[in-house]
Amino acid sequence: MPFLRRVSVFLAALLLGAQVHAADGLQLQEQQIKAGLLYNFLKYTNFPAPNFTNPGTITVCVFGDDPFSGNLQPIAGRTVNQREIALRTIHDIDAIANCQLLFVNKDEKSRWPQLHAALAGKNVLTVSDFEFFAAQGGMIEFGHVDNHIRVNLNMDALTAAGLRVEDRLLRLVTVVHGGSHE
Amino acid sequence: MMFLYPSTTPYSRDCAINRYCAKFFLLLRISIIVCAAHAVHAEDIDSLALSPEQLFNATVMSVSKTAEKVMDAPAAVYVLTNEDIMRSGATSIPEALRLVPGVQVAQVNSNGWAISVRGFNSDLSNKLLVLIDGREVYDPLFSGVYWDVQDTVLEDIDRIEVVRGPGGTLWGDNAVNGVINIITKKATETQGNLASIVAGNHEKAIGEERYGGTFDDGGAWRAYGKFTDRGDNHALHGGNSHDSWQQGRGGFRADWDKIGTHDDSFTLQGDTYSSASGQMRFEPILTNGTNPLVKEYIDARGTNLLGRWKREFSDDSNLTVQSYVDYVYRDQLLIKDARTSADFDAQYEAPRVGAHKFTVGARYRYSEDELTATPDSTFLENRAHDQIANTFVQDKITLDPKTWFLTLGSKFEENSYSGFEIQPSARLQWHPDEQQMVWAAVSRAVRTPSRLEQDVRLVQATGFIGGLGVVTVDTVPNPNLYSEELVAYELGYRRELTPTASLDVAAFYNDYYKLATYTVSSQRPFGSILALAPTNSTTGETHGVEAMLDWRALDNLRLSASGSLLTMKLNGPTAVPNQTENQSPTFQGNLRAEWDITKDVAFDTMLYRVNALPAFQVPSYTRLDMRLGWRFAPDWQFDLVGQNLFNPEHPEFTSPTDGHVLATDIGTSIYGKLTCRF
Numbered sequence: 001m002p003f004l005r006r007v008s009v010f011l012a013a014l015l016l017g018a019q020v021h022a023a024d025g026l027q028l029q030e031q032q033i034k035a036g037l038l039y040n041f042l043k044y045t046n047f048p049a050p051n052f053t054n055p056g057t058i059t060v061c062v063f064g065d066d067p068f069s070g071n072l073q074p075i076a077g078r079t080v081n082q083r084e085i086a087l088r089t090i091h092d093i094d095a096i097a098n099c100q101l102l103f104v105n106k107d108e109k110s111r112w113p114q115l116h117a118a119l120a121g122k123n124v125l126t127v128s129d130f131e132f133f134a135a136q137g138g139m140i141e142f143g144h145v146d147n148h149i150r151v152n153l154n155m156d157a158l159t160a161a162g163l164r165v166e167d168r169l170l171r172l173v174t175v176v177h178g179g180s181h182e
Numbered sequence: 183m184m185f186l187y188p189s190t191t192p193y194s195r196d197c198a199i200n201r202y203c204a205k206f207f208l209l210l211r212i213s214i215i216v217c218a219a220h221a222v223h224a225e226d227i228d229s230l231a232l233s234p235e236q237l238f239n240a241t242v243m244s245v246s247k248t249a250e251k252v253m254d255a256p257a258a259v260y261v262l263t264n265e266d267i268m269r270s271g272a273t274s275i276p277e278a279l280r281l282v283p284g285v286q287v288a289q290v291n292s293n294g295w296a297i298s299v300r301g302f303n304s305d306l307s308n309k310l311l312v313l314i315d316g317r318e319v320y321d322p323l324f325s326g327v328y329w330d331v332q333d334t335v336l337e338d339i340d341r342i343e344v345v346r347g348p349g350g351t352l353w354g355d356n357a358v359n360g361v362i363n364i365i366t367k368k369a370t371e372t373q374g375n376l377a378s379i380v381a382g383n384h385e386k387a388i389g390e391e392r393y394g395g396t397f398d399d400g401g402a403w404r405a406y407g408k409f410t411d412r413g414d415n416h417a418l419h420g421g422n423s424h425d426s427w428q429q430g431r432g433g434f435r436a437d438w439d440k441i442g443t444h445d446d447s448f449t450l451q452g453d454t455y456s457s458a459s460g461q462m463r464f465e466p467i468l469t470n471g472t473n474p475l476v477k478e479y480i481d482a483r484g485t486n487l488l489g490r491w492k493r494e495f496s497d498d499s500n501l502t503v504q505s506y507v508d509y510v511y512r513d514q515l516l517i518k519d520a521r522t523s524a525d526f527d528a529q530y531e532a533p534r535v536g537a538h539k540f541t542v543g544a545r546y547r548y549s550e551d552e553l554t555a556t557p558d559s560t561f562l563e564n565r566a567h568d569q570i571a572n573t574f575v576q577d578k579i580t581l582d583p584k585t586w587f588l589t590l591g592s593k594f595e596e597n598s599y600s601g602f603e604i605q606p607s608a609r610l611q612w613h614p615d616e617q618q619m620v621w622a623a624v625s626r627a628v629r630t631p632s633r634l635e636q637d638v639r640l641v642q643a644t645g646f647i648g649g650l651g652v653v654t655v656d657t658v659p660n661p662n663l664y665s666e667e668l669v670a671y672e673l674g675y676r677r678e679l680t681p682t683a684s685l686d687v688a689a690f691y692n693d694y695y696k697l698a699t700y701t702v703s704s705q706r707p708f709g710s711i712l713a714l715a716p717t718n719s720t721t722g723e724t725h726g727v728e729a730m731l732d733w734r735a736l737d738n739l740r741l742s743a744s745g746s747l748l749t750m751k752l753n754g755p756t757a758v759p760n761q762t763e764n765q766s767p768t769f770q771g772n773l774r775a776e777w778d779i780t781k782d783v784a785f786d787t788m789l790y791r792v793n794a795l796p797a798f799q800v801p802s803y804t805r806l807d808m809r810l811g812w813r814f815a816p817d818w819q820f821d822l823v824g825q826n827l828f829n830p831e832h833p834e835f836t837s838p839t840d841g842h843v844l845a846t847d848i849g850t851s852i853y854g855k856l857t858c859r860f
Binding site: 026028030035044075078131144148150151 | 227228229230232233234235236237238239240241242371400440443445497
């Protein structure tokens with residue numbers, strides 16, 4: 001019955017299509033998306049080995065108050081590249097020493113130039129969601145386009161810090177240049 | 183400094199470059215709907231387990247978060263989404279409300295609607311509060327809403343939240359039987375061009391154009407213009423009812439998000455409109471005592487400007503300050519009024535402290551109007567000003583985390599119409615598990631007297647009696663009229679039956695006191711043989727049940743059904759209470775099917791059943807609306823809509839024996855709509 005087969009193929013395509021859309025069109029809270037992306041950046045960034053004072057641990061620091069409404073908490077204790085994630089909230093610039101990933105709360109925007117200077121020469125992946133973060137020497141900036149989260153990645157800053165983000169993520173972000181340490 | 187995000191480029195330009203882009207947005211929209219259909223709660227998703235691709239594709243929940251909050255509210259709430267409105271084929275806000283379970287929408291004539299919730303329907307229903315983006319459109323002269331002038335680009339409406347039952351604690355006066363909140367999209371969500379034209383047998387021509395862009399400083403704006411030309415209905419006894427109407431309107435909205443160091447948001451919006459319509463009225467002629475049928479022209483105009491500022495202190499704490507000025511003018515045979523209102527409102531949501539979550543608010547409103555004498559009306563004062571000052575406090579108490587909550591609150595108010603008013607409410611909610619919610623509420627709400635009731639004499643009819651000459655029958659004011667009062671008892675149950683099906687049931691028992699009823703007055707104007715004045719002489723009770731079922735049967739098929747039962751028992755001194763009882767249907771319901779035949783073709787069917795209205799000798803009727811929508815090109819869509827199909831013309835709300843306005847039939851309307859987004 002060619003007709004029936006055509007109908008069933010059509011229906012299958014319809015259902016399948018709808019399912020694919022359903023998977024792609026997730027609706028999440030902003031902080032959920034950002035926490036997920038942060039985790040993925042941790043996963044797909046190559047850190048130079050010597051930086052690790054404690055080789056079994058990789059430390060994620062939130063500079064300022066934790067703005068993730070509890071969505072970042074679950075990363076603590078997970079492992080990426082055989083290293084267990086430790087999550088810390090810090091308020092002093094001096095405390096950045098042991099961080100591999102530093103998320104800067106946008107309320108701390110005014111302290112970024114100081115922080116940026118203190119990070120010179122360190123292999124720390126910097127992330128924030130305040131505007132022009134990447135243009136001011138930050139590495140990963142979360143922003144909005146329409147209803148989606150988008151990322152600007154400052155390649156110069158990343159390279160200067162001796163870090164490399166894998167292609168899988170690079171393909172999904174907007175690469176910008178400039179603003180890094182001279 | 184270079185600007186890093188492409189957000190300053192409206193996506194329309196991207197679309198011009200990439201023709202697949204619009205298709206992408208269509209897919210996106212469909213996927214959002216499909217996703218919503220699965221009712222996956224964002225909280226349940228482990229975002230750390232998602233791939234980068236999924237995260238970048240995910241939509242940020244902003245507006246729907248609010249909508250979800252609403253659905254968790256311990257009240258009978260229904261949210262009509264933009265998708266619902268677009269699929270309904272409605273070309274006006276009142277027509278779109280037909281979809282909302284428990285809302286009685288009856289079209290009076292081409293340009294008039296009677297809309298109410300839980301009974302007491304009338305062409306100016308006085309127990310239903312309506313707001314558009316926080317601006318109250320309830321008119322204090324007549325106590326009611328002129329639905330003919332409440333409009334905007336329907337595509338730009340984000341959602342319509344309808345609360346059945348009292349909302350006096352939060353919203354204040356006149357939110358007695360319900361509240362309708364019409365909320366438009368943020369300017370960031372209406373970027374680019376939207377143009378549409380409608381042409382049909384009744385909807386003669388509707389044209390609209392909206393354009394949205396961005397400011398250099400990160401803000402976004404939109405502006406719109408809309409023109410509608412609708413035709414005459416037929417009079418119930420045949421012939422033309424001369425109720426065609428033309429309306430032009432324009433407006434704008436600008437939003438700035440995340441400004442300053444505190445990520446404040448600011449909204450500025452405004453509209454202006456002018457409407458010319460008409461109806462046939464039996465006009466009392468005082469010179470010869472006759473009441474001939476004449477054409478009444480209605481000239482309505484309005485302008486409003488609103489600003490809203492919001493600061494978020496944390497996820498659960500914010501301060502919103504809103505202010506607006508609103509000018510409305512209406513000139514018709516019966517009455518001519520120009521009103522200017524200024525409104526100032528502040529609301530603070532405090533962070534949770536222990537088990538308590540407080541919200542407090544304060545509002546001040548100043549409104550003045552000037553009535554101009556018409557042959558039909560005289561008044562005690564031609565200029566009047568009214569003031570309302572109120573404050574409310576509400577505490578949501580967590581009795582047991584995640585399962586038991588109690589919300590206590592009250593509004594305290596001083597107003598020029600009735601003095602001091604208290605409108606408290608208590609709402610208890612219980613979540614036995616994540617799929618179910620039971621709620622119960624007791625609340626008090628008041629309907630303040632209108633300027634008409636307290637201030638205006640209207641000549642209802644004239645006659646000629648030998649020896650007496652021309653005599654009149656009048657309604658006369660009662661400056662001592664008090665507010666109407668309601669104590670409402672409600673019980674509700676919501677359940678997610680399966681991941682794709684949900685049930686919502688609400689039952690209510692309303693106890694009314696001091697209902698205003700026209701009774702014979704001794705204060706007869708000169709020449710009047712009968713004068714009727716409003717007095718707080720009726721009490722009554724209503725009870726009923728509303729139920730709705732929503733089922734995403736397939737990924738591309740959504741079915742829903744709703745029904746509401748109503749019983750009204752009023753006790754008053756005249757036949758008027760009986761008349762009021764019989765103006766609302768004892769049963770009404772609707773069945774709806776939304777079907778995406780392919781990703782570009784949608785077919786929607788809506789079937790309505792409304793019981794008879796004995797007060798108007800309106801027989802029960804069944805109404806069928808259908809819409810076929812076809813996106814034939816990425817930027818283009820064609821809709822073919824038929825309303826009130828396969829049904830002879832019938833009245834919905836007018837009486838053949840009405841002594842005031844000529845009764846009209848509602849006929850079949852068929853129209854085509856072409857929409858272009860670029």
